[in-house]
Amino acid sequence: MPPASSSPDSHEYDAIADAYRESKQLSFRAAVEGHTLKQLWGDVSGMKILDLACGEGHHTRILKKAGGVLVTGVDISREMIQLAEREESREPLGCRFVQADAAAYEPETDHDLVVAAYLLNYASTTALLEAFCRTAFSALRPGARFVGFNDNVRRDPNEAPSFAPYGFEKSCPHPPRPGDEIIYHIQQADGSSFPVVNYYQSPTAYAEAFAAVGFVDFQWEGPWLDPAERDNPHWADFMAHEPLTGFSARRPE
Numbered sequence: 146m147p148p149a150s151s152s153p154d155s156h157e158y159d160a161i162a163d164a165y166r167e168s169k170q171l172s173f174r175a176a177v178e179g180h181t182l183k184q185l186w187g188d189v190s191g192m193k194i195l196d197l198a199c200g201e202g203h204h205t206r207i208l209k210k211a212g213g214v215l216v217t218g219v220d221i222s223r224e225m226i227q228l229a230e231r232e233e234s235r236e237p238l239g240c241r242f243v244q245a246d247a248a249a250y251e252p253e254t255d256h257d258l259v260v261a262a263y264l265l266n267y268a269s270t271t272a273l274l275e276a277f278c279r280t281a282f283s284a285l286r287p288g289a290r291f292v293g294f295n296d297n298v299r300r301d302p303n304e305a306p307s308f309a310p311y312g313f314e315k316s317c318p319h320p321p322r323p324g325d326e327i328i329y330h331i332q333q334a335d336g337s338s339f340p341v342v343n344y345y346q347s348p349t350a351y352a353e354a355f356a357a358v359g360f361v362d363f364q365w366e367g368p369w370l371d372p373a374e375r376d377n378p379h380w381a382d383f384m385a386h387e388p389l390t391g392f393s394a395r396r397p398e
């Protein structure tokens with residue numbers, strides 16, 4: 146069986162850290178990704194929060210500004226963590242950042258919320274998917290929730306129009322099978338592009354991984370469009386074909 150974790154010594158994001166941060170300017174980040182996550186996490190004031198695969202700390206910092214008390218970001222990429230720490234030095238909020246593989250990370254066990262934006266779609270095997278879910282589960286106090294944003298494995302990109310108007314193209318075998326690469330070609334404002342490689346696992350495999358570690362009420366959520374953009378026809382293809390999705394689950398009492 147393949148290992149359930151990967152080495153934190155180097156990671157593809159070390160090479161694309163700056164480009165990835167730049168891509169946070171794409172309009173779907175705020176209008177769909179950010180809006181969906183905010184709906185899912187709700188009022189976070191006073192919460193102790195863990196942000197798995199925090200990248201350069203984009204959502205970590207939003208969670209802290211929204212009232213999170215103890216907010217920790219964990220990411221496997223040294224470069225992404227360095228970007229997060231640099232931003233924390235530039236504008237200190239009190240976020241904590243840790244470089245670690247989310248599959249092997251041993252979190253404190255009393256978090257009120259765990260967030261993971263684009264972590265689960267790095268599971269090249271179901272064992273790794275389960276390991277990510279186990280870390281989230283063990284970080285939560287009983288009754289607390291795990292929410293996130295992810296590649297939408299319920300939609301085959303081969304059956305969707307181009308997502309170029311939104312700043313990326315998405316490709317994978319048709320139909321995708323477990324472990325297949327899903328490649329995002331992310332386009333930058335300067336005309337350059339860079340690839341990000343995710344892995345396909347079936348919707349059933351997701352449901353089974355959440356249940357296997359003890360989560361209840363796992364469901365796909367959204368994606369939802371910021372109501373301020375509701376009448377903007379630009380979003381029609383994105384919302385009809387939903388390349389990305391939210392999710393939520395709960396650790397039982």
Ligand SMILES: C[S@@+](CC[C@H](N)C(=O)[O-])C[C@H]1O[C@@H](n2cnc3c(N)ncnc32)[C@H](O)[C@@H]1O
Pocket residue numbers: 151156158197198199200201202203204219220221222225245246247248261262263264267
């Ligand atoms: C698409 S970025 C998302 C970053 C951030 N969550 C955001 O939404 O801006 C994916 C992140 O997952 C991280 N990552 C991938 N595999 C990981 C793992 N096994 N453990 C922790 N982080 C991981 C990458 O280093 C990268 O920073």
